[in-house]
Amino acid sequence: MSVAPTASTQAPAVAPPARAALRALVRRGLLDNRRAPLVWGGPLGAMSAFVVALYPSISDSLSQAVKGYPAGLKDAFGITDLGTVEAYLNAEMFSLFLPLAVAYFAIRCVAASIAGAEEHGYLDTVLVTPVARRTLVAGVFATTAIAVAAVLVVAGLLTAAGAALTGQALAFGRLVAALAGVWGLALFFAGCATLAAGVLHRAAPVLGAGAGLLGGMYLLDVVGKLADPVQELRWLSAFRYYGTPLTAGLDGAGFAALVLAGALLAAAGAALYERRDITG
Amino acid sequence: MDAVIQTDKLTKRYGSARGIDDVSLTVLRGEVFGFLGPNGAGKTTTIRTLLDLLHPTSGQARLFGLDSRRDSLAIRARLGNLPGEFAFEPRRTGREIVAFLAALRGLRSLGRTSELTERFSADLDRPVGHLSRGNRQKIGLIQALFHAPELLILDEPTGGLDPLMQEEFHKIVAEERERGATVFLSSHDLDEVERLCDRVAIIRDGRLIAVEHVDDLTRRRYRHVTVEFAEAVDVSELRALPGVRNLEVDGRRARFGVAAGALDAVIKALARHKIVDLELAHPSLEEIFMTYYAREEHHA
Numbered sequence A: 001m002s003v004a005p006t007a008s009t010q011a012p013a014v015a016p017p018a019r020a021a022l023r024a025l026v027r028r029g030l031l032d033n034r035r036a037p038l039v040w041g042g043p044l045g046a047m048s049a050f051v052v053a054l055y056p057s058i059s060d061s062l063s064q065a066v067k068g069y070p071a072g073l074k075d076a077f078g079i080t081d082l083g084t085v086e087a088y089l090n091a092e093m094f095s096l097f098l099p100l101a102v103a104y105f106a107i108r109c110v111a112a113s114i115a116g117a118e119e120h121g122y123l124d125t126v127l128v129t130p131v132a133r134r135t136l137v138a139g140v141f142a143t144t145a146i147a148v149a150a151v152l153v154v155a156g157l158l159t160a161a162g163a164a165l166t167g168q169a170l171a172f173g174r175l176v177a178a179l180a181g182v183w184g185l186a187l188f189f190a191g192c193a194t195l196a197a198g199v200l201h202r203a204a205p206v207l208g209a210g211a212g213l214l215g216g217m218y219l220l221d222v223v224g225k226l227a228d229p230v231q232e233l234r235w236l237s238a239f240r241y242y243g244t245p246l247t248a249g250l251d252g253a254g255f256a257a258l259v260l261a262g263a264l265l266a267a268a269g270a271a272l273y274e275r276r277d278i279t280g
Numbered sequence B: 001m002d003a004v005i006q007t008d009k010l011t012k013r014y015g016s017a018r019g020i021d022d023v024s025l026t027v028l029r030g031e032v033f034g035f036l037g038p039n040g041a042g043k044t045t046t047i048r049t050l051l052d053l054l055h056p057t058s059g060q061a062r063l064f065g066l067d068s069r070r071d072s073l074a075i076r077a078r079l080g081n082l083p084g085e086f087a088f089e090p091r092r093t094g095r096e097i098v099a100f101l102a103a104l105r106g107l108r109s110l111g112r113t114s115e116l117t118e119r120f121s122a123d124l125d126r127p128v129g130h131l132s133r134g135n136r137q138k139i140g141l142i143q144a145l146f147h148a149p150e151l152l153i154l155d156e157p158t159g160g161l162d163p164l165m166q167e168e169f170h171k172i173v174a175e176e177r178e179r180g181a182t183v184f185l186s187s188h189d190l191d192e193v194e195r196l197c198d199r200v201a202i203i204r205d206g207r208l209i210a211v212e213h214v215d216d217l218t219r220r221r222y223r224h225v226t227v228e229f230a231e232a233v234d235v236s237e238l239r240a241l242p243g244v245r246n247l248e249v250d251g252r253r254a255r256f257g258v259a260a261g262a263l264d265a266v267i268k269a270l271a272r273h274k275i276v277d278l279e280l281a282h283p284s285l286e287e288i289f290m291t292y293y294a295r296e297e298h299h300a
Helices: A018-032 A036-067 A071-076 A085-094 A097-119 A133-165 A172-197 A203-226 A238-242 A252-275 B043-050 B072-076 B094-104 B113-120 B133-145 B163-178 B190-196 B214-219 B235-239 B260-270 B285-299
Strands: B003-014 B017-028 B032-036 B058-063 B079-082 B151-155 B182-187 B199-204 B207-213 B222-229 B244-250 B253-259 B275-281
Touching: A018 A133, A018 B094, A036 A085, A036 A097, A036 A133, A071 A203, A085 A097, A085 A172, A097 A133, A097 A172, A097 A203, A133 A172, A133 A252, A172 A203, A172 A238, A172 A252, A203 A238, A238 A252, B003 B043, B003 B182, B017 B043, B017 B058, B017 B182, B017 B199, B032 B043, B032 B163, B032 B190, B043 B058, B043 B151, B043 B182, B079 B133, B094 B113, B094 B133, B113 B133, B113 B163, B133 B151, B133 B163, B163 B182, B163 B190, B182 B190, B190 B214, B199 B214, B207 B214, B222 B260, B235 B244, B253 B260, B260 B275
Parallel strands: B017 B207, B032 B182, B032 B199, B079 B151, B151 B182
Antiparallel strands: B003 B017, B003 B058, B199 B207, B222 B253, B222 B275, B244 B253
């Protein structure tokens, strides 16, 4: 049986608007990442909820213990005061573990969707449709921003539920500020990974570059707090702009700088991606 | 007829490594054009450069009269492509893949997907990661054809397909030609190219060594003949047969090459003797390339 294609089924002779392609890319990307909020946000939220639930039983001994810590160490890890549940949650989760994990998730999203997809040959089919490479990159960046937000919403809800169930007076506004701060930080590293994917053809080097930068910036910030000679270099670390939003509130300028820098890095990555070969 | 694909000294190098060198060819509207060459000859590099996945080191390619780099989006709106190794995110089903690609093309319907699915007996509802190579290839062909593009660029389209599906693919290519589409396909398979194509380009070591009408190519073809007689045969009799070359005789056994056009006369001549065994074999593509090489060096 053969059916001659009619004019209505034939490919249009002009490329469709980029907005339509972007919508399709984001929808597809979110579908690919639909388990991420539970897989990533679930355990992170459960850990945060556990930390919050644990706080009443150890708060007294904590205060005593913290008094004995060296001042530099307390500064470095933001443990100036563990007299509130927010301060304890910040020290246990929001100063190290949660921002590193969520930023790594963002790097992983970008590495898999651009360099990983190229490595496995998936883009050979997508990039022969009338979709500009910059639209593909914008779609991946937007998908990552939404997926990171979804992971943080799940983590935040579980944390708030943990506080509510154990009767802790966790300031909801501060929790939202902290989650927003982590989102901005993750977006900055998503931008870095996009820049790397603009040059590198394989997922592992992109992941390695992004994770290396993440670890390096964290160390620079911590060492900068401990050692005066390095302190002047802290401006080079994204963690300097992230601050301690759970205890000190969101630094609006730092947040905007991280998001803007992430978007600019992604735009630079898209420009490089346009210029290079897709090796497949 | 106007040119749908036109390359002018198209060159792609990977650092110091060779890709393709000075490839100049023209594919006309409505033509089925075969692109032949051994692995690593530069077929896929040429195709990827036409599709703007690779950027040429020098030279130029024009599709529909548009520049392959500057006007890439407008070009890609009008073509369908099957890559050499069709791959997609393994959890996605064929239906999801086609729907996604239709959305990227700004199409509201899945076009000819149902018809093609039926003809290829394809399974659109299983994740592609669970499909055999042949069944994945069917999904690849459907996504290349569903929107009825003006130009089809197919890299080894029958790889992994069983003979029945290869036959169906051949019918579809004939129908595409009928409706005025242009088909550019790369292949290892000389028989397939001969059957489907109007013209053929042969590439080796990154250089285009011949562009031929299929009829001309066919005239140049020959067969390897191995024959075992019941009794020894006079060598001079075999040597005198029309179109025979490279004759080797070992007792009752003879091996030689014969031009395809002379096959009938040779078989009739051999039949005058009692034959114990007879084998006819196609020359390998490599041997045909060597023939072209020899011709090219001779011309040089």
